[in-house]
Amino acid sequence: MISASMERASTHISHMSLTGCWVCLMAPSKIASTNFYPMFIPMTCQPSRMRFQTQYECQGRDKSVEYRLRKSDGTMIWARTTASAHSHRDGQVTVFGTTSNITKQKEINEALRRSELRLRTIFETSSAGIIIVDTKGRVVQANRRMAELFACPLEAMIGTPYTAFVHPDEREEGANTLRAMLEDGLDVIYTQRHYLRGDGGDFWGYLSGRRMVGLNGEFIGLLGTISDITGYRHAMDALRESERRMSDIIDFLPDATFAVDREGRVIAWNRAIEEMTGVQKTEVMGKGNYVYAIPFYGERRPILIDYLFMDQAKIDKRYYFISRKGNQLIAETEISNLNGRRNVFIWCIASLLYDSSGSVVGAIESIRDITRYKQTENELKKANLRLEEATWHAEQMAEEAMRANAAKSEFLANISHEIRTPLNGIIGMIGLLMDTDLNAEQREYAQLAHISGENLLSLVNQILDYSKIAANKMELEVLDFDLHSVLKDIIDFLAIGAHEKGLELICQVDPEVPTHLRGDPGRLRQILVNLGSNAVKFTEEGRISIRVCLQSSDERTVALRFQVSDTGIGIPANRKDVLFSPFTQVDGSTMRKYGGTGLGLAISKQLVELMGGEIGVESREGEGSTFWFIAVFKKPSASLSSEHATFSKVRLKEPAERFTALPSQQGSVGRKIRILLAEDNPVNQKVALAMMRNMGYQADAVANGLEAVSALQTIPYDLVLMDCHMPEMDGFEATRTIRRDDSRALNPRIPIIALTASAMKEDRERCVQAGMNDFIAKPIIKRELADMLAKWSSSGQSTIPGSAKSRGQKEDPGIRC
Secondary structure (H helix, E strand, O other), X not given: OEEEEEOOOOEEEEEEOHHHHHHHOOOHHHOOOEEHHHHHOOOOOHHHHHHHHHHHHOOOOOEEEEEEEEOOOOOEEEEEEEEEEEEOOOOOEEEEEEEEEOHHHHHHHHHHHHHHHHHHHHXXXXXXXXXXXXXXXXXXXXXXXXXXXXXXOHHHHOOOEHHHHEOHHHHHHHHHHHHHHHOOOOOEEEEEEEEEOOOOXXXXXXXXXXXXXXXXXXXXXXXXXXXXXXXXXXXXXXXXHHHHHHHHHHHHOOOEEEEEEOOOOEEEEOHHHHHHHOOOHHHHOOOOOOHHHHXXXXXXXXXXXXXXXXXXXXXXXXXXXXEEEOOEEEEEEEEEEEOOEEEEEEEEEEEEEEOOOOOEEXXXXXXXXXXXXXXXXXXXXXXXXXXXXXXHHHHHHHHHHHHHHHHHHHHHHHHHHHHHHHHHHHHHHHHHHHOOOOOHHHHHHHHHHHHHHHHHHHHHHHHHHHHHHHOOOOOOOOEEEEHHHHHHHHHHHHHHHHHHXXXXXXXXXXXXXXXXXXXXXXXHHHHHHHHHHHHHHOOOOOEEEEEEEEEEEOOOEEEEEEEEEEOOOOOXXXXXXXXXXXXXXXXXXXHHHHOOOOOHHHHHHHHHHHOOOEEEEEEEOOOEEEEEEEEEEEOOOHHHHHHHHHHHHHHHHOOOOXXXXXXXXXXXXXXXXXXXXXXXXXXXXXXXXXXXXXXXXXXXXXXXXXXXXXXHOOOOOOEEEEEOOOOOOOHHHHHHHHHOOOOOOOOOOOOEEEEEOOOXXXXXXXXXXXXXXEEEEOOOOHHHHHHHXXXXXXXOOOOOOOOOXXXXXXXXXXXXX
């Protein structure tokens, strides 16, 4: 206890208990008459002094004052003094009081104040709404963020039931949750809730709720925090919609397909993989830990889709069977048992899935059953092995066939030479015989022999042509020619037979048909002669007509339609389809009556097709036939067309002579043209020499190439007829010797015309390569020989094919080799 006598201006301590002395750290002897204020209350603590001053002025009443107390050692403590004042008669006032050290209590209160301030700050500044609900479920406190979320003033929220802020769609569920916490003792809840706003809007919130208890453990209410997750909900809704769409798309993929999220949980499992594995979607959706590997390998283990999340360098190094294509992994593997099937081959492709920011969110894998493909591949490999073996055998057979074909070609060349050589002698000698004085019977016999020889030659030509066509060795020449000249030659040829049978022969060319063409006039002549000869052969009375009309035309080509009509025996309808087959005639009696090989139409068909056209027939039995064909030709240059225009008109207006007059039989100095014949066959020598001498030429003969080379070194011949096949030195080698730069021939550029009985194209090409200027085939036809000699005896110096003098020049249209 501290007692003090005080005047109004000062106070003095009269007595203090031992406890007080201990508190103040002062001896009792020093306490008496000590001024209270300076010792206990610093002058700076004016409010405390004023409160204490008021205390003793209020006499008779107990008052408590808290103040700062300075101890004798100078330290400060907090003290609480409860005192009462008593007045004496002498006017002094004695204050009796007790003082307690409340420093620790003050420190606790200060800590509590600071804690409350922190909590209040957190409460008011939290980004989440905070709400406190009493035991009746009514709002008793909320922070500003909660007012913002609910768009409702704080004062309006206080006392409002919590469920009033829950959206009607979830209000019943919200009430049940609140009841569980208020009545059933549910301590904590975490959930998403749909709320209403005071402005008519709504939002989704994440609610975290907890029961609150008092100091004695009694239930006093609920504390909850609500965060706005509307954006998250929308994002999740969009994600679920995206996943739903992805799932729908994946579900309709034909390949077995599934997808996992970043944690390896299955998020898609389509129908195809259900069928492949026998595992239903409901069994794996949302599950991880490699559950999707079990149907394939019978255990949980990484598969291709998991390798996407692993170190790719290690994958590339370790798993050689995996190939990479960009961000995709591809592999093939064999599954020993897949849904009851043994040894199943599958092809797999896996790829990462990304979100809009480019972050990996999962992966997808498609699996394709390629067992059939593998089986087919294995069968194909076996088939390829068999094919390789068959190919090897076929190559062996092809080589044998090539050797056989080469032998056949050589045989044809030889047989052609062997047949044509005696034919040349037969036909030539008969021709010479017919030029002598014969009586009527002798002339008739000679004519029949001559016709038989020509028929035999025609037969040989047909067989050789068909052989070349069958061996795909028939090639067309491309020459500029006059169509009217070709037609006139054909009419001249057919006229003899038609005249003998009393048939009218007509040739009609439509005005729009061009005169000058570029193609193979020899093969065109062969087709028309064949069709025309058949018409004459199978017609006993009436007429034969040849017509040419324009089928089509463009800048470079022209297609012409040729028709050969007769009034002959006609063709049965059931024989038209086989008419163009080889060795085929209308019937056996036809062959016996009219002769022939049945090759003419087959050859004509092949030649027409080589010309880019087609051939056909229109006929009724007993009413005649019309054979037609379409052939395509190139158009010649304009200069060639104009150059031949005058000649064409002359040829059309003037009748052709059987043999052309030869104004060039005399040389430029008045001497006869001198010709050297190189021919090893004595009969053919006599035939050719006689023909040339009858034409007015001077001709000499040698038996081989060596003799020809020697003769040209001493005698100034104007032209050489060179047989290709001779002993000692053949015509090819002789020509090359004559054409050499160091040749000793008097005229190395002398025109050389090849004479050969070979019908093969290779021999003709050899003629050109050797340096020969032209080609004439055996047997020698007098008119053809006359035309050839007239052509080259009037041409002066020749142009040597393949020589330096002819390089870059246009090929002479007279060269037919």
